[in-house]
Amino acid sequence: xxxxxxxxxxxxxxxxxxxxxxxxxxxxxxxxxxxxxxxxxxxxxxxxxxxxxxxxxxxxxxxxxxxxxxxxxxxxxxxxxxxxxxxxxxxxxxxxxxxxxxxxxxxxxxxxxxxxxxxxxxxxxxxxxxxxxxxxxxxxxxxxxxxxxxxxxxxxxxx
Numbered sequence: 001x002x003x004x005x006x007x008x009x010x011x012x013x014x015x016x017x018x019x020x021x022x023x024x025x026x027x028x029x030x031x032x033x034x035x036x037x038x039x040x041x042x043x044x045x046x047x048x049x050x051x052x053x054x055x056x057x058x059x060x061x062x063x064x065x066x067x068x069x070x071x072x073x074x075x076x077x078x079x080x081x082x083x084x085x086x087x088x089x090x091x092x093x094x095x096x097x098x099x100x101x102x103x104x105x106x107x108x109x110x111x112x113x114x115x116x117x118x119x120x121x122x123x124x125x126x127x128x129x130x131x132x133x134x135x136x137x138x139x140x141x142x143x144x145x146x147x148x149x150x151x152x153x154x155x156x157x158x159x
Contacts, residue, residue: 002079005033006041014067014127021060048078073118083115
């Protein structure tokens, strides 16, 4: 949950990248995140150098790095720690760093694959995908206003 809310907050800051600081209340309202919880997440992200905060009447939060250079892996690691747990990398009884149990090896492979995906997904990629999703939703709602989304989807899909 921390990573999900944190990623949404970072995407919101990426949407406003270069426009100056954004107040916590604005991010919370836009992304439907409880403000007190968001404040905790932003503090963690600030400590890790992902965002910077500016105090004062025109203060708020902004990305400290370009969204093209910031990855979902950076955000997840900042909020949750590494996806590949230390005990998998340095398995007890293993002198070469390779786990000595088949199940442990499977967990390690899954964790490493997850980390690779998170590390290759930039915040800019997510922002662009989110903007496409919103545009598609808006397009659907103008095609059949007032109809449930499932009905609209049935009317607009090609089968």
